[in-house]
Amino acid sequence: MRQRAAERGRTVARSSSGIVAGLTAAAVAAVAFLAYQASANAPASVASTAGPKASVSASAEPTAKPKPSVDPLAVPAASGKGERVVYALKDRRVWLVDENGKALRTFTVMPSPVSPPPGVHQVTSRSGTVRGSDGVPIEHVVRFANVDEVAIGFSAAQDGSMASPDPTSKTGGVRMTREDGDAMWSFATVGAKVVVVP
Template identity: 75%
Template structure:
């Protein structure tokens, strides 16, 4: 019986390792407890860990900052206590900056975006070639995918999130872009 229990512990540990290797950095690996034989029953399936959207990505720097995760299409507004005061999803532009640390260079209250859409609360932080990249909210509240044949730098968000970004990210504020 002890041999079966040991084999089950090894099998579950291996599956947990495999799951954590493919999971985002913010998800902790599930490690079974050897003392709990009831949870290691052969018919028991390991539960997938839940992702905490407030969990700030690893390697995103320190201090007050905006964190933009390209793959997750998510932004975190990180306060001085290293906590995400707000997080939200965004619609990336067709042009994205490389991962790295940037600073807000300029802001515009209300303008027409490079895609022709009226936008507000524009917070620019990077240039990729001749394209200025920044966060913005469409005044009509839309977050449509940009035309893939047009070079645009507007990372779109909902209007309420745009208001929060506008208040949080003033000129010179740190913006960290992670993969």
Template identity: 70%
Template sequence: MARSSSGFVAGLTAVAVAAVCFLAYQASANAPANPSADPRTPNSAAPSVSPSGGPRKPAENPLVVPADSGSGARVVYALADRRVWLVDAKGKATRTFTVMPSTVHPVPGAYSVTSRSGSVRGSDGVQIEHVVRFATTQDVAIGFSAAVDGSTPAPDASKKTGGIRMKRTDGDALWTFAVIGAKVVVVA
């Protein structure tokens, strides 16, 4: 009997070790590459706190377009929320989605789409598509894009890049919506 008990205990121990290893792997896969690095540059316009100093609360209804984003047809990019809205001429959001900002951020304000590229290699070396550029900050072109492989990783904080990454389906929608001259409004 003692022999079968020790086998049972060994089996339970093996299962417990495997579970701990799996959880450790999941945690490491979701951890930032450099936890001590600030993903924002010193001149970043993306506040992480509310005006009162506390942490920002996520929007209750993400379809609600930020009130300080103007009027008419436009792309609205909220820096702190990491969210984009495609807004029709009547001021109604036709689509909204989250994005992964890069290390250099545009200053809040109104811009126009200045150039577009169907497919290029990003400054981070990743093949990207549906690039929609609208600003330049710190001598870095700022624009929306989608990685061809569908990834939206956190940017390398050691590089100055301006690509605002999104999922490919969101990139398709933005590409169709944001033609040359289209209005882009950046809000804090």
């Protein structure tokens, strides 16, 4: 009887160890499969496979270096040097620039129907208070160019408006606010340089 019990115990132990071995093998296989799936689905930068590195595609690389930001109110680079008034036709903007190239003031203007040609000009005459060729009372007139017998100059309307003259008329008044007109009057005396850029 003891012998039968011992044989039964050995049989149970063998079948238990077989079950444990089978379960362990199944667990190892499952872990190995899950590890394979994880490495196959991981991004190239995280995967731990020893295979060749994936190359970066052209679309992932930056196409161009970002350009340094440019101050839109900075004095135009092609406007010369020294003390000057700079008038940018396209931007409808004026800068009053000191001898070191620093903008003392910048402001927008309302261009005249007749525009001055780009280049270097000189203040030729000034008037304190007059009536513009469009009939509007203006002040602080600073003339610097002539185009087809039309005098071109900066001025401020006495009513403070920057309304543009009739575009069909041949006038040369570049209008600005009264405050900007005061600054222009103080800065641009006869003989002062005026640089017109496109």
